[in-house]
Amino acid sequence: MVGSGIFMLPRSLAEVASPSGVLTAWLITGFGVLMTALVFGNLSLRKPELNGGPQNYAKALFKEDSQSSLLAGYLVSWGYWVANWSGNVAIITTFASYLSTFFPVMTNKSILFNVMGTSVRVGGVITFIICSILLWSVHYLILNGIEGAGKVNFIATLAKVLGFLLFILACLFAFQSSNLVPFYEPIESEGGVTTGFLSQINNAAIATLWAFVGVESAVVFATRAKKKSDVKKATILGLIIALALYLSITLLVMGTLNQEELINSQKPLVDSLMAAIGPSGSMIMAVLGVISLLGATVGWVLLSAEVPFQAAQQRMFIKNFLKENDKGAPVFSLWITNLCTQLFLLSVISQSMASAFDFMIFIATLAFLVPYLFASLYQLKLVMRGETYEKSGRSRTTDGIIAAIAAIYSFWVIYAGTSDLKTFLFGIALLASGILFYPFVPKPSESIKKPAD
Numbered sequence: 001m002v003g004s005g006i007f008m009l010p011r012s013l014a015e016v017a018s019p020s021g022v023l024t025a026w027l028i029t030g031f032g033v034l035m036t037a038l039v040f041g042n043l044s045l046r047k048p049e050l051n052g053g054p055q056n057y058a059k060a061l062f063k064e065d066s067q068s069s070l071l072a073g074y075l076v077s078w079g080y081w082v083a084n085w086s087g088n089v090a091i092i093t094t095f096a097s098y099l100s101t102f103f104p105v106m107t108n109k110s111i112l113f114n115v116m117g118t119s120v121r122v123g124g125v126i127t128f129i130i131c132s133i134l135l136w137s138v139h140y141l142i143l144n145g146i147e148g149a150g151k152v153n154f155i156a157t158l159a160k161v162l163g164f165l166l167f168i169l170a171c172l173f174a175f176q177s178s179n180l181v182p183f184y185e186p187i188e189s190e191g192g193v194t195t196g197f198l199s200q201i202n203n204a205a206i207a208t209l210w211a212f213v214g215v216e217s218a219v220v221f222a223t224r225a226k227k228k229s230d231v232k233k234a235t236i237l238g239l240i241i242a243l244a245l246y247l248s249i250t251l252l253v254m255g256t257l258n259q260e261e262l263i264n265s266q267k268p269l270v271d272s273l274m275a276a277i278g279p280s281g282s283m284i285m286a287v288l289g290v291i292s293l294l295g296a297t298v299g300w301v302l303l304s305a306e307v308p309f310q311a312a313q314q315r316m317f318i319k320n321f322l323k324e325n326d327k328g329a330p331v332f333s334l335w336i337t338n339l340c341t342q343l344f345l346l347s348v349i350s351q352s353m354a355s356a357f358d359f360m361i362f363i364a365t366l367a368f369l370v371p372y373l374f375a376s377l378y379q380l381k382l383v384m385r386g387e388t389y390e391k392s393g394r395s396r397t398t399d400g401i402i403a404a405i406a407a408i409y410s411f412w413v414i415y416a417g418t419s420d421l422k423t424f425l426f427g428i429a430l431l432a433s434g435i436l437f438y439p440f441v442p443k444p445s446e447s448i449k450k451p452a453d
Helices: 005-016 019-046 055-060 067-099 122-143 146-172 197-210 229-256 259-263 268-277 279-313 331-344 353-385 393-417 421-440
Strands: 111-115 118-121
Touching: 005 019, 005 067, 005 197, 005 229, 005 259, 005 268, 005 279, 005 353, 019 197, 019 229, 019 353, 019 393, 055 067, 055 279, 055 353, 067 122, 067 279, 067 331, 067 353, 067 421, 111 122, 118 122, 122 279, 122 331, 146 229, 146 268, 146 279, 197 353, 197 393, 229 268, 268 279, 279 331, 353 393, 353 421
Parallel strands: none
Antiparallel strands: 111 118
């Protein structure tokens, strides 16, 4: 979860909401995601046979081995996969943004040439090359073994959590409450439209949810877990740690940079630490950001390839995605996933890294909400039927309330995030494109069953 979001979101949020709107959005999102995390945790224990990803819950909503169940499972698998690899673009461009601290030429806005009305800039081309090198280096690392990639991700995660704690301590001394004043004020958006408090929360909902995307990833890797109980523990503990970091760091960034500086920042944490302890601070934060985002890239590329691989094992995706190499890596899935990511990385050639980040997190987050919603609806189905609740009346009621809140939360963010027609249509087009490949999914009558393990 703690990937690109915390490194760029303070700037994204400052554009759409005042400090009061930002902090309220974080709290509402944290509560909504907690309910969603509890849904995934409960389902991992009550339905351990449905491991490998939320697409299994979508399939289980309908009659077993029916066309409806296969189609639902496939479309959620497709949407979840698209969400993962498109989200990788945001993570990789954030890596480039923090790397530009050491190589300012990456932000050079000189125009090389124009193509069909689009300006190709020097910094954009250099950034595209660096992003591509990172993507395919991670690709090679994973091809040489998932366990090795997991260790790299763990080391990077440990380093960034320790680094964030140092960041919090340093910025506490540079915090100026005057930067949070006015705590609330209307925000004027494009076209001169003024947004009030509730609209600011709506506008911030997608961005804050992006920071928690990945809360379900322990469920995706459940087939590789030694103990099933660890899946729920990892989900809840990871969420609590992430929320504490997000709230602390966002508040401190807003307190060390004024509103104008924050909105114009391409790397807000670097600029914040520079304000706190000088140029050396910016270098420390940039190094931390690069290490952290390297680890996040490894983890997310691995997860992105695992999603269609697990779905194919459950007979809900194209059979070619089952192919593994001799190291156990999902080789075909990895290649297709990273080729799609590479295509979308072209967006950084003509846009700033911040603009590319903003656009991709909207697309990816809306796509993630589909499997979140289906998981909540499946939990409600179990509660209403009493399935797996034979001797636990109280927990049945509690789980029903949790699932209902999680479903309402997903509906609300989908509503808030689709207010922009361009983003909505682009997201729908990506999801609907999965229909073109549905004929290649093995139907129940022609499938060859393969155990998930």
